[in-house]
Amino acid sequence: MIREKIEDRMNALQHWMESNYHLKNPGQVYDLTTQISKFWSVLDDEDKDYVQAAQHAIEEKIKWRLKNE
Numbered sequence: 001m002i003r004e005k006i007e008d009r010m011n012a013l014q015h016w017m018e019s020n021y022h023l024k025n026p027g028q029v030y031d032l033t034t035q036i037s038k039f040w041s042v043l044d045d046e047d048k049d050y051v052q053a054a055q056h057a058i059e060e061k062i063k064w065r066l067k068n069e
Contacts, residue, residue, distance in 0.1 A: 002042065006043065009036045017054050030055065033054055
């Protein structure tokens with residue numbers, strides 16, 4: 001059940017980041033990253049890296065780019 005919550009939130013974060021929603025609604029997206037961070041001890045390294053990169057992009061107002069762009 002916890003893993004489902006994490007996956008749902010990670011999917012929402014990915015969608016918001018890839019659509020650059022964080023540039024218009026940084027507070028809302030940052031709040032989602034803090035909700036995910038509550039589960040830090042059970043996140044895998046890839047998810048931790050993604051959350052940290054998202055927080056950095058939100059704070060610095062950086063456009064999110066996909067790896068293949």
